[in-house]
Amino acid sequence: MSTQSHHPAVSPPLKHQVHATDDEQAVARRPWTVLALMLAAQIMVVLDVSVVNVALPSIAADLHLSSSNYQWIVSAYVLLSGGFLLLGGRVADLFDRRRVFLTGLTLFTLGSLTAGFADSALALISARGAQGAGAALLTPAAMSIVMASYTGRQRATALAMWGTVASMGIAAGVLFGGILTTAFAWRAVFFINVPIGVAVAVGVLAKVRFAPTPTASRRQLDLSGAVLLVTGLITLVYAVESTTSHGWTAPHTLAAAGIAFALLAGFVVNERKVESPIVPPTTWRIRSLVSASTVMAGVTGAVVGAIFLSSLYLQQVLGSSPLVTGLQFLPLAAFITLGAAAAAKALPHVGAKKLISLGLVIATAGALVLSLVDSDPSYVADVLPGFALLGLGVGPMFVAISVAAMGDVAPEQSGLASGLMMTGHEIGAALGVAALTAAAGDITTRAGIVAGSQDAFLAVAIGLVALLVPTFLLPAHDPATTPAAHGHGH
Structure with a gap:
C-alpha cells in the first residue's frame, strides 16, 4: 500500500501516527543533515568506481602492472560491492541500520587506507575488494536511513538527489582522479577517503538515531547464497576478460564460462531452498523494482565502460595528461548534472518511464557520435559532442531509475530494494x-x-537501444511522487 510506504520509520513514536497534518508538520521540520551525511558517504562509493581510471598509467608504472591487472583494479571493487550488496541490503533490513552503515564505512575507509599504501x-586489488565489500554494507544502509528519515515530497527530493549523485559521480571521479594524481601522485585518490570517512562517522554518531531491531523478523542470513553469487560473478567477468587474450571459443574461456554458469545456477537453486533467501521471492514480483534494476545495470555498464575506454583514448590517442584528461571529462559531468537537475523538476509531471525512454534515445545518439572518431581526432569537434549527448541522456535516467525502482517499496524493505538496484x-x-x-580488443596501442x-x-549504442524493452515494462505512473504531489495540493 502506498500509505505504508510513506510512513517515517526513524523514531518509534511516529510509527502509529495516522493524522496527515501532524505527519506533514513533522516532515516539514525534518532537517537535511542526515541526507547530507548519507550523500557524502555515497559520493565516495560512486567516485571510487572511476577515480582510478586516469591514475591507471601512473599506477602501472609504479607497481609494474600487466595489462590484465588494469581491468581488475576497477572490477575487484565493483564486483565485491555488487556481489555482496544484496546481502548488505538484507543485513540493513534485519539489523540496526546505523550500525550496519558504520561497519561498512569503517571497512571502506580501512580499505582505502590499505590501497594507498599498496606496494x-x-x-592493491585486494584492498579494492575490501573497499567494495564495505560499500556493499554502506550503500543499502544509507538508502534505508534516507527512506526512514523522510517521507512524502521530502523523500521524492531525497531520492532524486541520490540519483543525481549516482549519475554524476562516475564522471566526476575521473576529474578528481586526474587532479589528485597530478597534484599528489596516485596514492592520493585512496587517501582522500580516510578523512571524509572519519568525518561522516562522527556526524552519523551525532545525528542518526539508533533503530531497534525487530526481533520477530530476524532470521538466519543467507551466506551460502552470497558466496555463490560473488564467486559466480567474478568467474563470469574473468570469462569475459579471457576472450581478449584467449578468444571466445578457447577451452580456457569456455571452461570459465561453464563454471560461472554452474555457480550462478547454484545461486538460483540455493535461493529456492533456504529459509531466508537474500532476495525473498515476493521481491521479484515488484515489477517496477526489477525492471528499473535491469535498466540500471545496462546504463551503468555503458557509462562506466565508456568512461574507462575514453580515459585511455584521451591519454593515448589525444596525448592528454592525467590532469587535462580529468578536465576533459568535466563537460560530461556537467551535462549529466544538468540533465539530472532538469529531470528532477520534470519527474512529477512527466513520470519516470518517459524520462528513461528519452534518456536512452539521447544517450544512444551520443554513443553513435563517439563511435565515429578516427585516427586524427579533435576533442572539441569529435569527443565533446558525444560527451554532451551521453551526459544529457544519462543524467535524467539515473534520477528516474532511482524513483521508479523504489516507488512500490515499503520502508521495511528499502534496504533490500536499494541493494537490488545498486x-x-x-x-x-x-x-x-x-x-x-x-x-575493443587490443587497447595497448594507439591504433x-x-x-x-x-x-x-x-556496441554501447546497440545495448542502450535494447534497454527500451525493460523500460516499457515500467508502470506508467510513479507511486513515490504522485501521492506526495497530491498530498501537498500542488
Whole structure:
C-alpha cells in the first residue's frame, strides 16, 4: 500500500501516527543533515568506481602492472560491492541500520587506507575488494536511513538527489582522479577517503538515531547464497576478460564460462531452498523494482565502460595528461548534472518511464557520435559532442531509475530494494568494462584504441537501444511522487 510506504520509520513514536497534518508538520521540520551525511558517504562509493581510471598509467608504472591487472583494479571493487550488496541490503533490513552503515564505512575507509599504501598489484586489488565489500554494507544502509528519515515530497527530493549523485559521480571521479594524481601522485585518490570517512562517522554518531531491531523478523542470513553469487560473478567477468587474450571459443574461456554458469545456477537453486533467501521471492514480483534494476545495470555498464575506454583514448590517442584528461571529462559531468537537475523538476509531471525512454534515445545518439572518431581526432569537434549527448541522456535516467525502482517499496524493505538496484549498478559496471574491453580488443596501442573504441561505442549504442524493452515494462505512473504531489495540493 502506498500509505505504508510513506510512513517515517526513524523514531518509534511516529510509527502509529495516522493524522496527515501532524505527519506533514513533522516532515516539514525534518532537517537535511542526515541526507547530507548519507550523500557524502555515497559520493565516495560512486567516485571510487572511476577515480582510478586516469591514475591507471601512473599506477602501472609504479607497481609494474600487466595489462590484465588494469581491468581488475576497477572490477575487484565493483564486483565485491555488487556481489555482496544484496546481502548488505538484507543485513540493513534485519539489523540496526546505523550500525550496519558504520561497519561498512569503517571497512571502506580501512580499505582505502590499505590501497594507498599498496606496494604490489595483488595488494592493491585486494584492498579494492575490501573497499567494495564495505560499500556493499554502506550503500543499502544509507538508502534505508534516507527512506526512514523522510517521507512524502521530502523523500521524492531525497531520492532524486541520490540519483543525481549516482549519475554524476562516475564522471566526476575521473576529474578528481586526474587532479589528485597530478597534484599528489596516485596514492592520493585512496587517501582522500580516510578523512571524509572519519568525518561522516562522527556526524552519523551525532545525528542518526539508533533503530531497534525487530526481533520477530530476524532470521538466519543467507551466506551460502552470497558466496555463490560473488564467486559466480567474478568467474563470469574473468570469462569475459579471457576472450581478449584467449578468444571466445578457447577451452580456457569456455571452461570459465561453464563454471560461472554452474555457480550462478547454484545461486538460483540455493535461493529456492533456504529459509531466508537474500532476495525473498515476493521481491521479484515488484515489477517496477526489477525492471528499473535491469535498466540500471545496462546504463551503468555503458557509462562506466565508456568512461574507462575514453580515459585511455584521451591519454593515448589525444596525448592528454592525467590532469587535462580529468578536465576533459568535466563537460560530461556537467551535462549529466544538468540533465539530472532538469529531470528532477520534470519527474512529477512527466513520470519516470518517459524520462528513461528519452534518456536512452539521447544517450544512444551520443554513443553513435563517439563511435565515429578516427585516427586524427579533435576533442572539441569529435569527443565533446558525444560527451554532451551521453551526459544529457544519462543524467535524467539515473534520477528516474532511482524513483521508479523504489516507488512500490515499503520502508521495511528499502534496504533490500536499494541493494537490488545498486547491485545492478555495480555488476553492470563490472560487466560493462569487461564486455567493452573485449569488444575493443587490443587497447595497448594507439591504433588498437582508435579501432577498438569505434567497435565498443557501436556496441554501447546497440545495448542502450535494447534497454527500451525493460523500460516499457515500467508502470506508467510513479507511486513515490504522485501521492506526495497530491498530498501537498500542488
